[in-house]
Amino acid sequence: MELPQLQSMATAAGTLGGLLSVSAFIPQAVRIARRRSATDVSAVMYLAIVVASFLWMFYAWVRESLELFLTNLVIAIIAIIIIGLRIRYAG
Numbered sequence: 001m002e003l004p005q006l007q008s009m010a011t012a013a014g015t016l017g018g019l020l021s022v023s024a025f026i027p028q029a030v031r032i033a034r035r036r037s038a039t040d041v042s043a044v045m046y047l048a049i050v051v052a053s054f055l056w057m058f059y060a061w062v063r064e065s066l067e068l069f070l071t072n073l074v075i076a077i078i079a080i081i082i083i084g085l086r087i088r089y090a091g
Contacts, residue, residue, distance in 0.1 A: 014067065014068075015067070018067065018068075018071035021071060021075060022071060022074050022075055022078070025049075025075060025078040025079060025082065026078065028041065028082055029078060029081055029082050029085065032082065032085040032086070032089060033085060035089075036089050037089050038082075038085050038086040038088075038089040038090060039089075039090065041082065041085075041086045043083055043086045043087070046079045046082050046083045046086070047079075047083060049075065049076075049079040050076050050079045050080055050083070053072040053073070053075045053076035053079065054072075054076060056068065056072040057069050057072045057073060057076070060072065
C-alpha cells in the first residue's frame with residue numbers, strides 16, 4: 001500500500017474515531033438531564049476524562065493537529081457539562 005493511500009485511510013480512521021469518542025459521552029449527558037438524577041455517575045471518572053482531554057489538547061497544540069485538539073476540546077466540554085449535572089443533580 002502506498003503512502004497517500006495509507007494517509008487517507010489514517011485520516012478516515014481518525015475522523016471516525018473522533019466522532020465516536022465525542023458521541024460516546026452525549027447519551028450520558030442526555031440521560032442525566034432527562035432523569036434529573038446523576039447519583040450513579042462517577043464524578044472522578046469524568047474529572048479524569050477532562051484532565052486527559054486537556055493533556056491531549058496540549059499534545060495536539062504542540063503537534064499542530066487541529067483535528068485532535070478540537071476533538072478533545074469537545075470531549076472536555078461535554079465531560080465538564082456532565083460534572084456540572086452531577087453536582088446539580090447529586091441528590
